Amino acid sequence: MDATRNGHDAREYKSDLKPIWCPGCGDFGVLTALTRALANVGRPPHEIALVSGIGCSSRIPGYTTAYGFNSVHGRALPIAQGIKLANPDLLVIAAGGDGDGFSIGGGHLPHVVRRNVDLTYIVMDNQVYGLTKGQLSPTAALGTHTVTSPEGSLEAPVNPLLYVLAYGARFVAQGTPADMAGLSAILEEAIRFPGFAFVNVQSPCVTFGAPEQQLKAHKEGLKQLAKIDYDPTHRMKAMALAQTYGRELWTGVFYRDPSPPPTYDALVRERQRALAADALPRERILELFAQHDGEPGRAEA
Numbered sequence: 001m002d003a004t005r006n007g008h009d010a011r012e013y014k015s016d017l018k019p020i021w022c023p024g025c026g027d028f029g030v031l032t033a034l035t036r037a038l039a040n041v042g043r044p045p046h047e048i049a050l051v052s053g054i055g056c057s058s059r060i061p062g063y064t065t066a067y068g069f070n071s072v073h074g075r076a077l078p079i080a081q082g083i084k085l086a087n088p089d090l091l092v093i094a095a096g097g098d099g100d101g102f103s104i105g106g107g108h109l110p111h112v113v114r115r116n117v118d119l120t121y122i123v124m125d126n127q128v129y130g131l132t133k134g135q136l137s138p139t140a141a142l143g144t145h146t147v148t149s150p151e152g153s154l155e156a157p158v159n160p161l162l163y164v165l166a167y168g169a170r171f172v173a174q175g176t177p178a179d180m181a182g183l184s185a186i187l188e189e190a191i192r193f194p195g196f197a198f199v200n201v202q203s204p205c206v207t208f209g210a211p212e213q214q215l216k217a218h219k220e221g222l223k224q225l226a227k228i229d230y231d232p233t234h235r236m237k238a239m240a241l242a243q244t245y246g247r248e249l250w251t252g253v254f255y256r257d258p259s260p261p262p263t264y265d266a267l268v269r270e271r272q273r274a275l276a277a278d279a280l281p282r283e284r285i286l287e288l289f290a291q292h293d294g295e296p297g298r299a300e301a
């Protein structure tokens with residue numbers, strides 16, 4: 001189903017570039033779910049900026065018709081924030097892998113959360129470094145065997161959901177391409193959320209990922225929050241649920257702030273307006289320059 005609400009069609013958001021992901025890679029599903037969500041949101045492609053780092057998943061901007069920036073490993077978030085602050089009217093989405101977001105780029109995450117810049121961050125979490133051929137990633141379970149952990153990993157994994165909730169993220173969700181309708185609904189809600197929104201997508205790597213992280217296993221083990229009586233407005237309940245990461249596959253919105261505060265970009269814009277209103281009029285500035293012509297740095301108001 002490609003035709004959607006708002007007179008937009010998911011196909012409008014897919015570029016002509018053919019993805020070079022391995023056949024069966026979960027990222028195909030994320031791309032489809034994202035284009036469906038964007039069609040439902042209804043902003044035209046030229047009003048959207050999609051920023052990524054480096055990795056298989058980070059190729060996603062090129063496969064859409066939005067403005068795209070396949071940037072530097074781990075740096076999607078600072079670039080996305082810069083874009084949003086420079087042009088707050090753009091709808092800004094950052095995307096990438098678990099290595100990109102939680103290893104090399106992990107230092108940026110607390111700051112984008114505490115600033116609450118109005119952007120959506122989609123992590124395609126496959127518990128492995130796909131692009132560089134299967135090294136251990138920060139979300140891989142204890143004991144995971146990879147080329148860089150041949151005897152099994154000795155490191156406890158990062159829990160992305162708990163991590164962003166603990167830092168105060170106001171929209172936190174998880175999805176999987178094993179449930180395409182659920183995933184596009186989650187992405188749409190995240191994009192519409194007024195503030196920083198985080199979506200962890202369990203997106204299987206068919207080439208280097210573990211068998212228990214493939215779509216078949218997701219379909220068998222899927223637990224949907226939409227199907228139980230779950231209220232996503234309680235951070236502590238969401239944090240308790242997030243503890244299941246790596247053991248159970250819960251999908252849906254874990255936490256959504258019922259009264260989100262103004263975003264950082266809105267506050268910056270407000271302050272810029274106030275400063276502009278207080279600024280000296282242009283004529284007075286020119287008068288001061290004329291008075292002190294030839295004496296740089298000695299102007300007095």
Ligand SMILES: Cc1ncc(C[n+]2csc(CCOP(=O)(O)OP(=O)(O)O)c2C)c(N)n1
Pocket residue numbers: 054055056057058073096097098099100101104124126128129130131132137205
């Ligand atoms: C500064 C820097 N360090 C390391 C790399 C090599 N590198 C490229 S992608 C990547 C990890 C990819 O894994 P992930 O971010 O989880 O994305 P995936 O490929 O699994 O989608 C690494 C280590 C790089 N490109 N730049």
Ligand code: SF4
Pocket residue numbers: 020021022024025026027056057126130131204205206207208
């Ligand atoms: S290596 Fe893994 S993550 Fe990369 S395209 Fe192939 S299946 Fe996808």
